[in-house]
Amino acid sequence: MTSDASAEPPPGAAPSAPRHAPLLETTGIEIVTDAQRTARPHHLFWPWFAANVSVFGMSYGSYLLGFGISFWQASIVAVVGIVVSFALCGLVAIAGKRGSAPTMVLSRAAFGVDGQRLPGIASWLTSIGWETSLTITAVLATATVFEALGWATGTLVSVLATLAIAGLVVTASVLGYHTIMRLQSVLTWLTGLCTVVFMLMTIPHIHWDAVAAQPAGSAQQMLGALTMVMTGMGLGWINIAADWSRYQRRSTSDGAIVAWNVIGGSVAPVVLVVFGLLLAGSDPELAAGIESDPLGALVTLLPLWALIPFWIVAVLTLVSGAVLGIYSSGLTLLSLGIRIPRPAAAAVDGLILTAGTIWVVFFAQDFVGPFQSFLITLGVPIASWAGILIADILTRRRDYDEAALFDRRGRYGSVDWTSVTTMVIASVLGWGLVVNGYADDAPWNNWQGYLLGPLGGKDGTWAYSNLGVLAALVLSFAVTLIARHPTIRRQEKQ
Secondary structure: OOOOOOOOOOOOOOOOOOOOOOOOOOOOOOOOOOOOOOOHHHHHHHHHHHHOOOOOHHHOOOOOOOOOOOHHHHHHHHHHHHHHHHHHHHHHHHHHHOOOOOOOHHHHHHHOOOHHHHHHHHHHHHHHHHHHHHHHHHHHHHHHHHHHOOOOOOOOHHHHHHHHHHHHHHHHHHHHHHHHHHHHHHHHHHHHHHHHHHHHOOOOOHHHHHHHHOOOOOOOHHHHHHHHHHHHHHHHHHHHHOOOOOOOHHHHHHHHHHHHHHHHHHHHHHHHHHHHHHHHHHHHHHHHHHHHHHHHHHHHHHHHHHHHHHHHHHHHHHHHHHHHHHHHHHHHHHHOOOOHHHHHHHHHHHHHHHHHHHHHHOOOOOOHHHHHHHHHHHHHHOOOOOOHHHHHHOOOOOOOOOOHHHOOOOOOOOOOOHHHHHHHHHHHHHOOOOOOOOOOOOHHHHOOOOHHHHOOOHHHOHHHHHHHHHHHHHHHHHHHHHHOOHHHHHHOOO
């Protein structure tokens, strides 16, 4: 590596994994060796399924109906949005197999070694936000269950729940990849089974007449719901997709990588969201309760004897998702140039997660509003980045030059101004085409929607379609596919 290469771990091989994978993963953002790449495609099922089988997915039923669409419209939106968004994750995961490094390091091939810091910051904020929101949901559910059982309530319960849940998330994340994969393989069976039991117990609460009576909405309302599902499902994970495929064997087919990402990520959410639509459509009071405490509202449907097992499983599924987020946010932190060991990076993000959870649980008045607003705001630049990276992946014919990913004098250069400019412009355009639907809860986002004038303004029919997210994704993909094609060909000839 040249003398002015970015100040990061050497691009050479990470230490070979022992015969039996260690409990603590020391590999950070450096290249994973062929000896360590022992995972098979179906192994990708475990982390994606375990992180998305949470009963929390049922709450999306309430969110979708909140757009003013019918059960059938919402069901179509759910299936299409979930499958397509996880298919996009699968395309990004291909890069992990081709380059043996985390997602944000591989993204340097499209943005340059230094230029990658722009999407890296957006990715880090997204991961931190997701993992914090999952932890918050687990804490709120704990307080609700304890109150329903007549046990201790109040500040002490919330404090202890915050410390215990955050502790679980941080511990697993600090231990790393091998521990997480073992944990997820266990949680998959446990949470999957208990989720089925929950569904069977709550079937009597479904009233088809009420569900069928939901009026149909407009195409714009369906588009808004579709964008929300895509942003909250696959696009919410897309910035970490290659983190889990970098341990795949080089001989693994691209199709297998995509397929197992889609299967693992989509199977549970499709079933859970549709079932959540049936519950929310049957009971307006339940749908309203989900707005402030998603899991807590769902617990009210269960008899007292079932609360404890439901609570344990619900918390574990949320912890499962948060673990994936904090593990990857630590890797992203390292990719930004922070020179600390990977376990320390995960611990730092764990402290931020704990602080954010404390703030929302004890001081914020509402959770869903700011969360939805946060999703759409960061969803725009992340969608743009995803469009750029997917176009880059589909255009390349060869594996990545792994050493060049760490060398600003290498074939990927310091800054790819085409990609950086595309992301900036697409984000500015995208933010102008989304509107903050939670103006009272998140007034800091009321600046958005400045390009909606020709479409009827912020009160028009297109205002809440969140068109900006899809626009940023498609525009960035199209521009990159055309504008960077010659650059990629030059890179591959060097």
